Amino acid sequence: MDAEAQADLALSRIAAAMGEPARLRILHCLLDGHARTSTELAAVAEVSPSTASVHLNRLRSESLIKVSAQGKHRYYRLQGGEVARALEALSVLAGGARRRFVPSTPVYLRFARTCYDHMAGTLGVSLHDQLLSLRWIAEIHNRRGHLYQVTSYGLEGLMGLGIDVAAARNLHRRFAFGCMDWSERRAHLGGAIGAALLKVALKRKWVVQEVGNRALSLTSLGHREIHNRFGLQL
Amino acid sequence: MDAEAQADLALSRIAAAMGEPARLRILHCLLDGHARTSTELAAVAEVSPSTASVHLNRLRSESLIKVSAQGKHRYYRLQGGEVARALEALSVLAGGARRRFVPSTPVYLRFARTCYDHMAGTLGVSLHDQLLSLRWIAEIHNRRGHLYQVTSYGLEGLMGLGIDVAAARNLHRRFAFGCMDWSERRAHLGGAIGAALLKVALKRKWVVQEVGNRALSLTSLGHREIHNRFGLQL
DNA sequence: TCCATTGTTTGATGATAAACGAAGCGTCGA
DNA sequence: TCGACGCTTCGTTTATCATCAAACAATGGA
Structure with missing residues (x-):
């Protein structure tokens, strides 16, 4: 497989990772720059903890989020600003500029x-x-x-x-x-x-x-x- | 369902539309701004014409591409610049800035x-x-x-x-x-x-x-x- | 009018993946 | 040391979707 096709495949895997309602709700929730625990994100995504864990693993394997363990909790957050920017670019396609994502933690x-x-x-x-x-x-x-x-x-x-x-x-x-x-x-x-x-x-x-x-x-x-x-x- | 959740759903459907290798190859091919026929795109996507037709319908229903019939052919092209921009933002996530999409027809x-x-x-x-x-x-x-x-x-x-x-x-x-x-x-x-x-x-x-x-x-x-x-x- | 070309629709099949509960693993606090 | 809690992994079920061939529709040219 040539480099071009491989890049396309990587791109499609990333898009597919975003292309699932529960996972998108997770990403959307993390867009404010805060870290959230697995349980919190399961509630946000409206799925069971076990399902959320699988989703989080997938997002992590695509480098969209990163995790750091602290005691009993595992804190998930966005991998970086590029992820927020990509989501914002996508949101332009969905319903125009109807709703803007907040790419970083609000000032307040x-x-x-x-x-x-x-x-x-x-x-x-x-x-x-x-x-x-x-x-x-x-x-x-x-x-x-x-x-x-x-x-x-x-x-x-x-x-x-x-x-x-x-x-x-x-x-x-x-x-x-x-x-x-x-x-x-x-x-x-x-x-x-x-x-x-x-x-x-x-x-x-x-x-x-x-x-x-x-x-x-x-x-x-x-x-x-x-x-x-x-x-x-x- | 509130507006927020609905926007998330629309977003995930768009991401899912991009999250399929064959469909992404189609979009990638159309990124230069040219219009292509159904048959050409089937070859690019490496799928049968019937499969390509289904994919093209899906991309069209998500407003990522538009079609115009001219005689025997149906020409497909990107819906607009926002689609190219979204793909470019996604490509940043895949393999860094390794490969840049060309959002519009190159000058040459x-x-x-x-x-x-x-x-x-x-x-x-x-x-x-x-x-x-x-x-x-x-x-x-x-x-x-x-x-x-x-x-x-x-x-x-x-x-x-x-x-x-x-x-x-x-x-x-x-x-x-x-x-x-x-x-x-x-x-x-x-x-x-x-x-x-x-x-x-x-x-x-x-x-x-x-x-x-x-x-x-x-x-x-x-x-x-x-x-x-x-x-x-x- | 007939045929080749182009493209879509339909139906069947196989693969993928999302969902959950149960069980297992660590960590924290008593 | 012992639960309680947070989270993950495993196994299973179910639903979705990508795929192709065959049938169908439309067009252009002979």
Whole structure:
């Protein structure tokens, strides 16, 4: 088989991978740049988990999505911007320009959002980096992922915010770890400490949660407080 | 079903239409903007005419191609530029940027090329228009397509080029007709007279055929001769 | 008018693949 | 260590679809 025919075949396999309603719903869902778990995507695609797993495998073998395991979950996301662009080009054919795909994470989600029970986005990543450079937290080696301990500086600072670090340590969950941020591609602070920080930020109205999505809005109070307490100019 | 889900479904149907090797070969073949007959496309797709017919119907129902009947033939071509753009976006995913699709007729083909045994492209269309305005040929009405007769002016001119018009009239084929030019979307001169003109142009080295494609190169001699004999400034 | 060419439609057949449940494998939290 | 949970793999069923030959329709030329 010559190179031309082989390229055609590869192209048709990619198009076929997109040409199945359930798989297209999966791709469409991932278009915002977020990573989703297998279970979430099964619900979106409206198929059983086992069926979704087969679909995800197929999309992966065509390099349309990539996966990264994190603990119990497997996070799937688009392989890259080309995939989003191809889907957008296809959507032009379907019903004109009736509906536009959002090729990347929307600005309002990219800046700050919740990731389960802690902060993600630019805000979350910046805070994580600042806590590290202020030496409130320090990395400890572990075979899987980044784990953190709270230093004596950190203990003082967190208690100053009204966080009960000892109680957080006794929760049946990871204490503090670097949680991969999918819009920033860098770590933000997860675990019990991360959750406690979000709780404080919400309670003190540094950020407010929007309805209907996971976005967080930074208030002017929050802007001031985060600058004063962490030296972080957002 | 909500609008979102319906758009996804339409999208997946389009992707599925492209996701079949034979159909993709057809689309790929049509990417140069030319129209092809059902039989030609069956050969390209390497399937039987009946199978090709089914595929062409499917592509047509998804508005990826359009058809126009001309006599015994049915000419298929891409629906529009968006289809070419979508295929190009997909080809980025297949094997990187290894091979680029040509979304429209390449310049070298657009200017001048063979159409079976006569001239097409800008050159062919210009010549056709000029022969009409010089009254070498005149349109005669016919229920299907444009047919032409050669006037006394034309007879003189063609004989001056060494063309045996009487012999051309006796060939078992259409004498002269307007053949739709798919890159120009206008007619060029086909039939026995069109073929005889190409033969002369090749013999006198006004144009030379390139190897491997249907392109024609206009020589400087051809440029001069066509200007002198037809008053055509290319 | 007749025949060759071109193309579509139909019907039958075989291959592909999408779907699910059950079972298996890892990881997390108690 | 022991479930609980998330996810995948396997095996089976079912439905879809690509394919071709044969029949049919339309056109052009002799």
